[in-house]
Amino acid sequence: MKNKLVQVEEIPSDVDFNSVFEITTNNVSYFTHGFFKYPCKFIPQIPRWAILKYTNEKDYVLDTFAGSGTTLVEAVLHKRYGLGVDFDKLSQLLCKTKTTGLSQKQIAYIDNFNKNVFKKGTISPSAFKPDLHNIHHWFSRNNIIQLSHLKEKIHKVYLRIKDKKVYNFLLVCFAATIRKCSYADDNSPKPYVSSRFIKKPLMAREAFTKVCSSYLKRIDSFKTKKLGRAMIIAEDARNINAPKYAGKVALAVTSPPYINAFDYVRSLRLENAWLDYYGDSNILKFKRRQVGTEIIPSEIYCHKTKPTGHRKLDSLLHQIYKKDRKRAHIVKKFFEDMDSTLIEVHKLLKNKSHYVMVIGANRIRGINIPTHEILIDYAINRGFKLHNLFSYIIKNRYLRIPRSGRGGIIKRDWVIDFIKING
Template sequence: MFSEIINVKVVEGEDWDFRGVDTRYMTHGLHPYPARMIPQVAGRLLRRYASRGDVVLDPFCGSGGVLVEARLAGMHSVGVDINPLACLLAEVKSNPLSPDVIWSYWSKLKVAMGNDVRAFKFREIKSVELPDFSGTNIEYWFKPATMMELAIIRKHLEDVEDERVRKFFDVCFSLTVREVSGTRKGEFKLYRMPKEEWEKYFPDVFGVFVKHVEDAARKMGEFYNACDKSVFSRVFMADTRDMLTERFPRDANELLLSMPPKIIVTSPPYGDSRTTVAYGQFSRLSSLWLNFEKGFDKKTIMKVDEMSLGGRLGEISKLDLPTLNMTLEAISKSDGRRAMECASFFLDLYKCLENMYRCLKEDGYCCIVVANRTMKRVQVPTHIIIAEMGVQVGFKNDVTIIPRTIPSKRLPWENAPENIPGLKGKTMSKENIIIMKK
């Protein structure tokens, strides 16, 4: 049993809530994504624990908010995610593209697309070839006319030869797909809108796409003018559990070994993608329409949540961590399978932490933002479990925890774990930032 006393410093009295601030400035506002870390948190961590010219790693980069902030702070960045849509968003958001180039392409594309859409509406074009959607239920989410208009836009995007420009338009197309689908608005999971609303729903697909392109071009222009163009932002579609092994992309391994990150800033998935934050469900419709891009194969798209941390229940080897074991015991009293799912997630996260420690520069910092979930009415103190894991994999036994909100729930046991003295219920907040040093 891992029994080392964990030295935790809880920082209170400093405002990390950033209430009321704009979190969608510049390219942060290009496309929604579930459970985004707000950019102000990432920006402050980067400027506090790293310097211009350093390398930043986000091993669960999602839509790339940390990478955008790294670029704005004059730092190189590397992002990793298993979700093809996340990788597309992160790549486009963090790499500046000249607004002059965008508007030059768009002025021609807008006319060509508009002509074809009008020809379809006036029945001058009788049919449009749709992508191969076999094995999916995509027709449930779109009306036939909507699918035809999307297919026209998609065909024009495929013909854009400049990859960076095409991917910029892909992001706008993804947003359009979400908006014109029959999903309930404001939801990240897939729920169809009520029947009476669906029957009256006839979106202006091309009009929506035009709006998103022109909004995105303005946001990219702001980013282009503000960011440091002398640094790189690289995004890899890969699994952090495989980092620095032969299963990880060779060029990613070479980059991390030749330019080790000085800082890791990340927010890992919630550990219950199928029921809590369904990244795969959120991405599915857009991703199926983007299957002309590399990495957007149907098999991957349909299994994103299953491939996430804890998504597969294999053989669970026990991690000797007091807080985790107490949590699993409390959950298993209500539901043994849910306890196994929780264990599976933390086992996967442990593998990732080992790899993150290995690739980090000596004296580098690892900053992890987590929310504490509830399973079977048991609060899972993820921040404490990560602190225990971090010390076990080799980080210095001097962990800083910054609570971001006021707590609403207590731990499943009466007092703080015995191996972390002084950690009381008041620090068990809804979200915490864990900071560890190599």
């Protein structure tokens, strides 16, 4: 039987099993949540709901796929300690910066930098060249000059005052400027240059100035608020190796990557190249690390997928393999990787504490994959109990997962609420 859709501003504290919500709030950008348009973020209402329901001040809250830091920001806003894991260096920068308040002196310094960075002297290109093979496809000559000037000036600030908080804040503003002054389409999470809708990019000097003053205002409005703290404790959710926190975490909340739906590394490549975190020449190394990676060597996918022991998954893999061998292996690898992350989260959680996971169903080559059902079975096998399950409809297009050509848009997200029971 289909459940009734309930419109809510916030998820109620007590939720009936199998409820379906439409979350109507547009309030998703307060404090630092609006810093940088990170693809496929979840709405802050989800981690906030879990944090308020399951934790107390000073508790540890973990997000193993921290992304833009939505969980960590909610943790610090509620005076908890946020622990993040993400292999993406831009994600790590966002997590650190978005969870750190700035002093009046730091705010004044950044404001002054913003007012003067394009004023004094002439703008000249620095020696830095981002590792992008076809840079002129993405940026005009003038914007390349302005961006490299900006990057050098930000670096000089660090050399001069050695203040990581100021430096990271400026880098986040720089990262948020990149897409605006590129030819890449503004509305698609993946960078591509549309031949139908010719974009007129902003000039870096005006884009940076606007971003920086708007982010400063947000930080400034929270300067009297007492915050918790957050840190990145590891890079790979499949191998966290943080014995210091074993058995100490009060709550884990996360939204893992979607199978075969979104390539974060490709999507964030312009920003990462300008920040010099990775570029076109070493992008493959980073793509391989993603849970849900599409990099599967042909010598592997020329063979049938080996049985996983999960009857339903094996039958689905068999059907996908008949249509697309590589994709069958991608799906299998996704569940293997997620299984490793379940083991890692289990080690870190306190006994009887909750693990809230947000995940969408997928359709691969026309075959429906009930990702949440399969993950529930995997989690039970690793010492979790299913406590609750509900779903919500996603209204904001940017927060949805586009999967052109491979089965439309994931319409709703499942929220799986587990309890750690063994160990």
